[in-house]
Amino acid sequence: xxxxxxxxxxxxxxxxxxxxxxxxxxxxxxxxxxxxxxxxxxxxxxxxxxxxxxxxxxxxxxxxxxxxxxxxxxxxxxxxxxxxxxxxxxxxxxxxxxxxxxxxxxxxxxxxxxxxxxxxxxxxxxxxxxxxxxxxxxxxxxxxxxxxxxxxxxxxxxxxxxxxxxxxxxxxxxxxxxxxxxxxxxxxxxxxxxxxxxxxxxxxxxxxxxxxxxxxxxxxxxxxxxxxxxxxxxxxxxxxxxxx
Amino acid sequence: xxxxxxxxxxxxxxxxxxxxxxxxxxxxxxxxxxxxxxxxxxxxxxxxxxxxxxxxxxxxxxxxxxxxxxxxxxxxxxxxxxxxxxxxxxxxxxxxxxxxxxxxxxxxxxxxxxxxxxxxxxxxxxxxxxxxxxxxxxxxxxxxxxxxxxxxxxxxxxxxxxxxxxxxxxxxxxxxxxxxxxxxxxxxxxxxxxxxxxxxxxxxxxxxxxxxxxxxxxxxxxxxxxxxxxxxxxxxxxxxxxxxxxxxxxxxxxxxxxxxxxxxxxxxxxxxx
Numbered sequence: 001x002x003x004x005x006x007x008x009x010x011x012x013x014x015x016x017x018x019x020x021x022x023x024x025x026x027x028x029x030x031x032x033x034x035x036x037x038x039x040x041x042x043x044x045x046x047x048x049x050x051x052x053x054x055x056x057x058x059x060x061x062x063x064x065x066x067x068x069x070x071x072x073x074x075x076x077x078x079x080x081x082x083x084x085x086x087x088x089x090x091x092x093x094x095x096x097x098x099x100x101x102x103x104x105x106x107x108x109x110x111x112x113x114x115x116x117x118x119x120x121x122x123x124x125x126x127x128x129x130x131x132x133x134x135x136x137x138x139x140x141x142x143x144x145x146x147x148x149x150x151x152x153x154x155x156x157x158x159x160x161x162x163x164x165x166x167x168x169x170x171x172x173x174x175x176x177x178x179x180x181x182x183x184x185x186x187x188x189x190x191x192x193x194x195x196x197x198x199x200x201x202x203x204x205x206x207x208x209x210x211x212x213x214x215x216x217x218x219x220x221x222x223x224x225x226x227x228x229x230x231x232x233x234x235x236x237x238x239x240x241x242x243x244x
Numbered sequence: 245x246x247x248x249x250x251x252x253x254x255x256x257x258x259x260x261x262x263x264x265x266x267x268x269x270x271x272x273x274x275x276x277x278x279x280x281x282x283x284x285x286x287x288x289x290x291x292x293x294x295x296x297x298x299x300x301x302x303x304x305x306x307x308x309x310x311x312x313x314x315x316x317x318x319x320x321x322x323x324x325x326x327x328x329x330x331x332x333x334x335x336x337x338x339x340x341x342x343x344x345x346x347x348x349x350x351x352x353x354x355x356x357x358x359x360x361x362x363x364x365x366x367x368x369x370x371x372x373x374x375x376x377x378x379x380x381x382x383x384x385x386x387x388x389x390x391x392x393x394x395x396x397x398x399x400x401x402x403x404x405x406x407x408x409x410x411x412x413x414x415x416x417x418x419x420x421x422x423x424x425x426x427x428x429x430x431x432x433x434x435x436x437x438x439x440x441x442x443x444x445x446x447x448x449x450x451x452x453x454x455x456x457x458x459x460x461x462x463x464x465x466x467x468x469x470x471x472x473x474x475x476x477x478x479x480x481x482x483x484x485x486x487x488x489x490x491x492x493x494x495x496x497x498x499x500x501x502x503x504x505x506x507x508x509x510x511x512x513x514x515x516x517x
Contacts, residue, residue, distance in 0.1 A: 040263060043256045050257060056503050057264045060271075063499045063506065065449045067467035068488040071474050072274045075481050081286050083273050115267070120510060127511040176360045179451040179467075186475045200362040200452075207366055208456055220363040228358055 005218035015219065017194045018202040021106060022226075025198065026174040028110045029117075034166055036114065037121025038159075042151075044122065045129050055126065059119030066116065070183035073112045074099065099185050102195040109196050113180050117173070121166060128162035129155070164238045168231055175227050176200050199223045271492065278486040285482050299486035303473075308461050309490060312469035318381065319454075319465060320447040323388035327443045328436055330390045335398025336424045340410060350399070356392045365453055372457055383457045384465065388447055394439050401435040402428060438509030441502075448495070466491055 009015050040058065044051050061069060076083050077098040085095040098108045136154050145153065178200040182189050190197030190205070199219060207216035277285055278299050280292040287293075303309055338350050368387050369378075377383035405428065413427045414420075429436075454465040464472070470491050474484045499506060 040260070043260050046256045047253055047260065050260065054260050054264055055507065056500065058267050059503070059507060060496055060499060061267060063445055064492045064495050065467050065470070067449070067451055067471050068491040069270070071470070071484055071488050072270045072492075075277065075485060076270055076273060078481075081288070081481075083269075086288055115270075118267075123507050123510050172358075172360075176362055178362065182451075183471055183474075186471065200360075203362050203366075204452065204456075207369070213366055213370070217366050220360075220366060223360060224358075224363050227360060231358065 005215050008215060009218060009222065014194060014197070015202065018190075018197045018199045019222070021195070021197055022175055022177070022199045022223075024106055025110055025113075025177055026171055026230075028107060029113055029174045030167060030170040032110070033114045033117050033121050033170060034163065037118055037166070038125050040118070041122045041125035041129060042155075044126060051126075055119075055123065058122050061116045062119040064116075066179040067183050069116055070112060070180045073115075074184050074186075077108060099196075100192060102193045105185070105192060105196045109177075109181055109184055112184060113174070113177065116180075117170070121170075124162055124166060125159070128159045132158045160239070164235065167238060168234055171230055171234065172227055175223065175230065178204065199226075271496070274485045274488055274492065277482055278489045280482050282480060282482055299482045300490065303483060303486045303490065307473050307487070308464065308469065309487070311462055312464050312466045313490075315381075315384075315463065316448055316466040319384050319388075320444050322385055323447045324440050324444045326389040327391055327394050328440055331394030331439065332398040332402075332429060332432065332436065333424065334390070334395045335400075336402050336428050338395070338399045339402035340407075340424075340428070341420075353392050353395050357396065361452055365456055368453065369456055378457060379459045379463050381463075384454055384463075387453060388443075388450075391443065394443065397435060397439055398432065401432045405431055434508075434512060437505060438512040441506050441509045 044054055047054075077085075079085065079095065079097050079100050082098075084098070088095055097104060099105050132155065136158070137150060140150055140154055177198045181196050181198055181201050185191055185196060190201050200223070203216050203219050203223065206212045206219065276290065276292060279295040279297070281294060281296055281298065284293060334353075338346060338353075364387065372378050372383045377386065409427060409431075410423055413423045418426060449467060450465070451467045451471070454468045455471075458464055458468060461469075461472075470487050473487055477483050477487075
């Protein structure tokens with residue numbers, strides 16, 4: 001009892017792998033969805049005619065059940081008869097194992113999550129962009145600023161609250177990744193070779209497949225501490241006061 | 245200058261369209277696969293040669309799909325109604341009433357915002373096992389009946405309303421509950437819509453807790469049913485895609501009818517919350 005579970009954690013290679021993977025998902029997924037979301041929001045802002053249509057198209061995956069979406073992608077990414085490999089072959093590229101490969105599986109799972117979250121990011125960024133007063137841009141243009149400098153000195157700093165919110169919410173989401181990991185590789189959950197295992201999935205396996213509730217609870221304490229710590233660090237580092 | 249701008253807009257549209265194809269293609273492929281007879285899914289043709297609805301028939305006949313759909317609808321509806329009522333009641337109390345310990349209560353609620361579901365499922369399971377809630381509707385429902393996020397959101401909205409309004413209503417002899425229900429509740433409708441949409445979607449799509457608390461096929465919610473059915477279907481991707489279509493298409497349909505409200509709801513909770 002007591003601290004024994006935590007001693008056990010230190011020597012548990014599977015736990016270490018799950019912890020590492022959870023970090024990797026977050027480090028890949030959060031920047032990817034923020035970068036893509038911002039780029040697409042900026043494109044949408046330029047093209048008012050098509051904005052409502054494309055906003056709906058990009059947002060649609062966000063409302064659909066993650067379970068169903070994961071199965072659709074697992075079929076799309078199937079090594080032998082999947083559509084993605086068909087397209088690769090058509091383009092003269094070699095087919096890829098994707099979810100079957102220990103080195104490709106984690107980035108592939110991350111892609112599916114990014115794909116599903118992208119619309120949410122775009123909608124947030126669009127609202128943020130629309131809330132920036134036009135006068136700032138007009139004044140800067142009079143001072144001779146164009147393109148990249150407008151973005152760097154006006155858009156980016158004034159989007160800070162939305163960026164911080166996206167980073168925090170995104171990180172909390174990726175640290176708790178479960179549904180997509182389970183359903184994308186249902187017959188070997190967390191595999192191949194634990195390469196997609198997350199802390200959340202490890203907790204589930206420990207508690208409800210191996211009935212080690214106490215040990216699983218110790219892992220949840222680590223997960224909770226991680227979420228709390230990372231969120232606080234992000235809020236501290238990312239939040240900037242804007243001075244114009 | 246003008247030509248350059250036009251070219252820029254054209255390129256922007258092109259990129260958006262390419263991205264749009266990436267967003268839509270999985271859904272198109274899902275529906276196309278669901279219309280193919282089994283041997284055809286391994287022939288590399290985009291459109292079905294002999295389109296059939298047999299896959300849908302088989303899914304509906306051989307699984308408890310309609311039951312799962314009903315279970316999900318029931319759970320999502322009850323939790324949403326409960327969250328809307330109790331979260332706004334608590335939010336109103338924290339925003340508008342004065343009582344000792346109010347700040348402490350609010351702080352305690354706020355501090356649970358960060359606690360992940362993964363951490364809570366173990367105590368939920370232990371409680372459910374003790375009380376006999378395993379494999380019951382109550383077991384599915386009880387963790388979602390109130391949310392810290394909703395209380396926080398509603399409190400923030402009630403704070404923006406002018407105090408005079410509530411004082412006047414009290415002066416006119418409305419009970420404290422009457423003030424909340426007749427004056428406050430209707431005025432926070434935009435926040436309620438946003439909270440309702442989020443709560444419904446969250447519960448409709450929930451996977452982890454239903455997977456744990458449910459043990460028999462007839463009690464499964466839609467996501468759990470789809471996952472376990474697909475896991476058993478092996479390589480019958482046409483059946484798996486038919487089941488996925490049945491889960492995805494109603495949601496997309498509702499989304500395209502209410503997209504304005506849903507997207508505005510996201511902005512409301514995201515930017516202000």
